Amino acid sequence: MPTSGDKLLFDIDGRRLALELASVEGVAEVDRVFFLPGGRQPVMGVITHRSEPVMVVDMKRVFGKGRYRIEGPSTVIIVRDGEKVVGLCVGTQKLSFLWKKELTDVKVTPSTDKYISATMALNDSTVEVVDCGTLYDETTSLLSKEGQDVKHPPCIK
Amino acid sequence: MDNSQYKALFLHETYDRLSGIEKGLLALENDPWNRAVVDALFRHYHSIKGMCASMGYNTMKEFTHAQEGLLDMMRTMKDKPTEQMLSLLFESFDMLKEMVHRIEDDRPLDDLDTRQLMEEIGRISSAEKTVPSSKPAPEPPTLHGARVPGIRLSKIMKVESGVFDNLLRITGDLLSVLSGLRAIASESGSIEFKEGVHGLGKSVEELHANILSARMLPFTSVTENLPRIVRDIARQGRKEVRLRVEGGDVTLDRAILECMTDPLVHVIKNAVDHGIEDPDERKKMGKPSCGTITVRAYERRDNAVIEVTDDGRGIDPGRLREKAVAMGMDRARIESMSDREVLMLVCMPALTLSSSVTDVSGRGVGMDAVKDMVEGMGGRLEIRSSPGKGTSIVMELPRTAMIIKVLLVAVDAEVFSIPVSRVEKVVEVERDDISDGEMDYEGRRLYLKELGEVMGMEVSERPWPRKVVVVNGGGGPKTFGILVDDVIDEMDAYIRPLPQPFTRLWGTAGLTVMSDGRPVFLLDTSQLAARVFGRQKTA
Numbered sequence: 001m002p003t004s005g006d007k008l009l010f011d012i013d014g015r016r017l018a019l020e021l022a023s024v025e026g027v028a029e030v031d032r033v034f035f036l037p038g039g040r041q042p043v044m045g046v047i048t049h050r051s052e053p054v055m056v057v058d059m060k061r062v063f064g065k066g067r068y069r070i071e072g073p074s075t076v077i078i079v080r081d082g083e084k085v086v087g088l089c090v091g092t093q094k095l096s097f098l099w100k101k102e103l104t105d106v107k108v109t110p111s112t113d114k115y116i117s118a119t120m121a122l123n124d125s126t127v128e129v130v131d132c133g134t135l136y137d138e139t140t141s142l143l144s145k146e147g148q149d150v151k152h153p154p155c156i157k
Numbered sequence: 158m159d160n161s162q163y164k165a166l167f168l169h170e171t172y173d174r175l176s177g178i179e180k181g182l183l184a185l186e187n188d189p190w191n192r193a194v195v196d197a198l199f200r201h202y203h204s205i206k207g208m209c210a211s212m213g214y215n216t217m218k219e220f221t222h223a224q225e226g227l228l229d230m231m232r233t234m235k236d237k238p239t240e241q242m243l244s245l246l247f248e249s250f251d252m253l254k255e256m257v258h259r260i261e262d263d264r265p266l267d268d269l270d271t272r273q274l275m276e277e278i279g280r281i282s283s284a285e286k287t288v289p290s291s292k293p294a295p296e297p298p299t300l301h302g303a304r305v306p307g308i309r310l311s312k313i314m315k316v317e318s319g320v321f322d323n324l325l326r327i328t329g330d331l332l333s334v335l336s337g338l339r340a341i342a343s344e345s346g347s348i349e350f351k352e353g354v355h356g357l358g359k360s361v362e363e364l365h366a367n368i369l370s371a372r373m374l375p376f377t378s379v380t381e382n383l384p385r386i387v388r389d390i391a392r393q394g395r396k397e398v399r400l401r402v403e404g405g406d407v408t409l410d411r412a413i414l415e416c417m418t419d420p421l422v423h424v425i426k427n428a429v430d431h432g433i434e435d436p437d438e439r440k441k442m443g444k445p446s447c448g449t450i451t452v453r454a455y456e457r458r459d460n461a462v463i464e465v466t467d468d469g470r471g472i473d474p475g476r477l478r479e480k481a482v483a484m485g486m487d488r489a490r491i492e493s494m495s496d497r498e499v500l501m502l503v504c505m506p507a508l509t510l511s512s513s514v515t516d517v518s519g520r521g522v523g524m525d526a527v528k529d530m531v532e533g534m535g536g537r538l539e540i541r542s543s544p545g546k547g548t549s550i551v552m553e554l555p556r557t558a559m560i561i562k563v564l565l566v567a568v569d570a571e572v573f574s575i576p577v578s579r580v581e582k583v584v585e586v587e588r589d590d591i592s593d594g595e596m597d598y599e600g601r602r603l604y605l606k607e608l609g610e611v612m613g614m615e616v617s618e619r620p621w622p623r624k625v626v627v628v629n630g631g632g633g634p635k636t637f638g639i640l641v642d643d644v645i646d647e648m649d650a651y652i653r654p655l656p657q658p659f660t661r662l663w664g665t666a667g668l669t670v671m672s673d674g675r676p677v678f679l680l681d682t683s684q685l686a687a688r689v690f691g692r693q694k695t696a
Contacts, residue, residue, distance in 0.1 A: 034676055035571040037612050038662045046659075048674045051330075055658060083657060140658035 007098035008077065009127065010090045013064030018098060018120070018127045019088070025049070025080045027095065028087070029073045040142045041067070044089055049078050056087040057139050062115060084136045098127065114138075163375075164260070167212050169313045171257050174201045175250075182246055189237035199228040205253075216266045217256045223278045224249050230282050242281060249274050261312055318411055321372050328365045329560050329651015329669075335361050336648045337672035365649070369410070369557050376454040376463070377405035379414050379421060386422060387450065390429040397436050397447035398429055404454035409461050410557045416534055417463065417554065420527040424465045424550045425450060427523070432469030432548055442545065444468065459578050460536070461556045466549040472542040474499045481505075500540040504528040527552075532666070537683045563650045563669070563679065566626060566641040568609040569616050572677050573641075574650055574669060579682040581627040581636060583644050588621045596638065598627065605638040606689050608680075612664055628682050637689040639680075652679055664688075 006021035026049060033045035033056045042061030046053050056076055061067045068074065068091045075095065076087040107121045115138070117131040181198040185191060202225040209218035224246065231238050252274060256266055335358055342354040380402045391398040409417075433439075433448035440446055453464045474496040481502050482488050491499070504524045527550075531538045536554035555561065555578075563574035564583075586596060595602045605625060609616035625638040652667035659668065666681040 032570075035612075035614055036659075036662075037664050037678055046676050048670050048676050051670050051674075053656065053659060053668055053670070053676045136658075143658060143662060 006100050009096045009098055010093055012059055015063055016125050016127045018129045019079060023079045023081055023132060025078045028076045030076050031073055032070055038143045043139055043142060047087060054078055054085055054087045056089050059088050059090050079132045081133045086136045165313060167208055168261055170208060171205055174205050175254055177201045178250055186243055195231050202228055220271050223275050227278050227282055245277055324368050328368055331361045332649045332651060333672040365560060372411050373408040374411050374414055375405055376407045379418050380405060380452060387429055390426055394430055395435060396433050398433050399447050399449050401451045407454040407456055407461055413534055413554055416530055420530045423523040423527050428465060428467040432467035434470050460553050463552045464549055468547040471544040471546050471548050472500060473544045477502055500542055532683055560649055560651050564647050565645040567643045567645055568641050574677050574679045575626060579628050581629055584625045585622050586625050603638045604689050605640050608639045608641050611688055637686060
């Protein structure tokens with residue numbers, strides 16, 4: 001339960017979520033996310049970061065209601081856990097930080113929620129720490145390796 | 158026999174050996190009793206002799222043979238090597254080095270006078286067998302003498318293969334940038350800029366060609382260990398198998414060969430273990446007791462084909478059909494498949510016709526991995542078999558990896574790339590040209606598929622006219638059309654192997670990153686063909 005380090009904070013539909021800052025490889029502002037063959041929701045698509053392709057997951061789909069539509073510059077947080085790299089789209093919101101020194105005396109409780117490793121009770125709110133490893137494993141397992149079922153009406157008449 | 162293509166390998170290996178000899182002779186001078194050094198020296202000379210024989214450098218072979226003889230004698234001597242012997246070896250070593258330099262520079266060896274040294278070696282060797290020689294040692298080399306060894310750096314360099322991977326990646330990035338510059342230049346009114354881009358293009362393309370050439374290795378690089386593998390498996394299964402390798406001089410990119418090693422071994426293991434019958438069975442069938450496996454490489458257009466053919470029992474399509482049905486596949490669909498299509502079912506995981514599972518293989522075990530590997534490299538796999546006569550596994554692969562010519566096509570706002578080698582033609586079509594998902598093409602009906610649809614995109618009705626990319630999916634009459642919005646460009650693309658988690662994404666064979674950072678997936682035309690012709694659904 002790695003909750004002792006600095007955190008990157010963002011909000012999804014009233015939920016305050018945190019990422020271990022040590023696992024954040026970068027924050028990209030993107031105008032669009034490209035189509036990823038075989039990608040299914042909550043996978044939004046793919047972007048490149050430092051010339052490498054990165055799968056982007058819609059955090060609103062995972063932790064909130066509805067989904068993000070990229071119609072202007074949107075924020076994608078790129079997190080790395082060993083070889084696993086994933087981009088987390090958090091819409092157009094501004095990010096904030098929770099520093100290690102602010103976490104002393106904070107009560108941390110392990111969580112059994114999907115994609116949440118722990119919850120932290122701060123003065124006025126609860127912060128949920130995202131389990132990026134599980135999120136990566138679950139979302140990549142959705143990537144189709146056998147081709148899409150045709151769900152859309154063919155354009156060829 | 159023209160061995161010039163192996164010269165670089167010969168020089169590389171020989172310089173390594175010479176370096177070992179020089180160190181060994183120096184060590185022996187300090188410690189003449191050290192038999193381990195003598196043994197190591199003997200092995201160096203012996204290897205050089207063997208390589209000279211293979212390359213046809215007879216003068217050098219004979220000269221090395223003489224020194225090897227002297228070393229062999231030293232191995233059996235009760236006394237330590239004399240100073241005279243060591244001096245003679247040093248002198249001979251200098252001559253040997255001169256020979257290698259001459260080979261490197263394509264200069265003849267004929268005018269090198271080795272007679273005196275050879276006679277001296279012969280004399281010492283024969284004298285040693287009778288009585289110890291009393292002749293004084295030759296004068297040590299002096300600065301004024303003719304044979305003072307100089308310092309010369311080899312023209313052959315050892316370079317980590319990763320360096321070439323990086324060079325190729327950088328060249329790929331350069332080509333992407335170049336592609337962008339060319340687009341700007343075509344719109345620009347500046348002659349100087351156009352000429353600059355043209356000159357840059359020529360240099361980058363030359364660089365690319367040179368790097369590709371440096372990465373090429375002969376097919377023999379992966380076949381050297383095969384005889385031993387075949388021997389071991391054959392003995393284990395009490396079979397008699399002869400291995401023939403043809404086309405060893407066909408060259409492929411190192412990365413392709415590296416990926417091919419495991420599939421090749423898989424296929425050969427299958428052939429020995431389950432293709433070739435045991436000697437008694439073969440005799441009963443009127444075949445020679447010794448089976449033959451032929452591994453053959455040859456070029457087909459820009460590709461290399463590797464065929465592994467055995468003259469064993471072959472695969473019975475009828476049994477394969479029964480097995481597939483027993484595994485739960487739809488009987489009607491299986492019955493409608495041609496024998497050729499049925500044979501490809503051996504690439505389904507867990508489908509094997511072998512009645513026994515051995516330590517080595519079962520027909521079908523690993524064939525799914527072989528197919529994935531071949532297709533993952535942009536190649537295709539085909540199986541031909543005649544019951545009772547044998548089986549051929551045909552693997553067609555690109556000869557060069559990573560940078561290939563692609564056609565960029567657009568569907569809505571997305572861009573995909575298709576290997577140009579798979580594109581027959583691009584045709585503009587109106588809606589009325591298409592009926593029932595087909596169109597007339599060169600006097601026949603051509604199957605069409607919406608690229609957006611087949612890739613699973615949510616695409617609304619597109620404006621007409623549109624473009625049909627006529628693609629050859631490989632493996633017989635597999636020509637089909639991909640309907641796209643537009644064909645954007647043709648370019649040299651640096652294709653990256655798909656990293657995690659994108660490996661084995663359906664319909665894709667690689668990825669290129671454009672100069673503006675856009676990721677573009679390379680379409681796997683074999684998988685698209687399978688989808689178009691319905692094979693994917695059966696598998």
